[in-house]
Amino acid sequence: METYLRSAGADRTVPLPVGGLSYIQGLTRQRLINKTVGQCLEAIAQRVPDREALVVPQENIRLTFAQLKEEVDKAASGLLSIGLRKGDRLGMWGPNSFAWVLMQLATAQAGIILVSVNPAYQAMELEYALKKVEPAPGGGGWPASQVEPASCLHFQTSEDLRIILPSPLYHCLGSVGGTMVSLMYGATLILPCPTFDGKKALEAISKERGTILYGTPTMFVDILNQPDFSSYDISSMCGGGVGPRVAEPGLT
DSSP: OEEEEEETTEEEEEEOOOTTOSSOOOSOSOOOOOOBHHHHHHHHHHHSTTSEEEEEGGGTEEEEHHHHHHHHHHHHHHHHHTTOOTTOEEEEESSSSHHHHHHHHHHHHHTOEEEEEOTTOOHHHHHHHHHHHOOOTTTTSOOGGGOOOOBOOOOOOOTTOEEEOOSOTTSHHHIIIIIIHHHHHTOEEEOOOSSOOHHHHHHHHHHHTOOEEEEOHHHHHHHHTOTTGGGSOOTTOOEEEEOSSOOOGGGO
16 A cells, blocks of 8 residues: 655655554655664764754753763763663653753653653643553553663754754654754754743844744744844744644745
8 A cells, every 4th residue: 555645746656654664764765763862862972072962041051962961861870860760751841941851861861751741731631641651560551671762863954053942842843853853963952932932032043043943833923923023133044844733825
């Protein structure tokens, strides 16, 4: 069975997953890179140790890849020292921050499953989420022997990429498209605000010389409609990533 994609007026054929694989290799000869998160961080910290890895203006955080690796090593060791083990689950409930990125990488390095919890959840929603993710021996969770640290996704980008990420880290656009792309290719990840703020995003683009902006279509609309939009220097920008919805024609 095959599925057909229509692009630029032409039909292209992409095979469905075969051989028990969980992904489709599309119209490319490049394969997904089979590395753990810890291996990605180790490799990039050795390759470009002094390059900026993470910038969080509201927390006055500015770390190189070598510094980020050191912080992640300490955090992963700390998680294991308090009794967490490979296969355990740790819920992260909070806005975009250094701590979010730190826990994302430290849990992966330690083999702990990170559970992304929407920071907008109210008490009842949070209680439900926590009950759903509590590990229980024999209760349907994966045995620890079957749990492996998350693998990185393949993504093509330039080494001078500076990603402005106002979208939430609890969503895959942030945690995968942002954090993991940064690790794989040495891109600088910039978190302009704890929760979305169009003005803060513009300020980060201008001050940090951002080259690509991630966000939902409504975020892009809000940024473009900022009353003082024309006063910001966005000449460094070269593109953007929009998701999870399809962008309106006016944004493309």
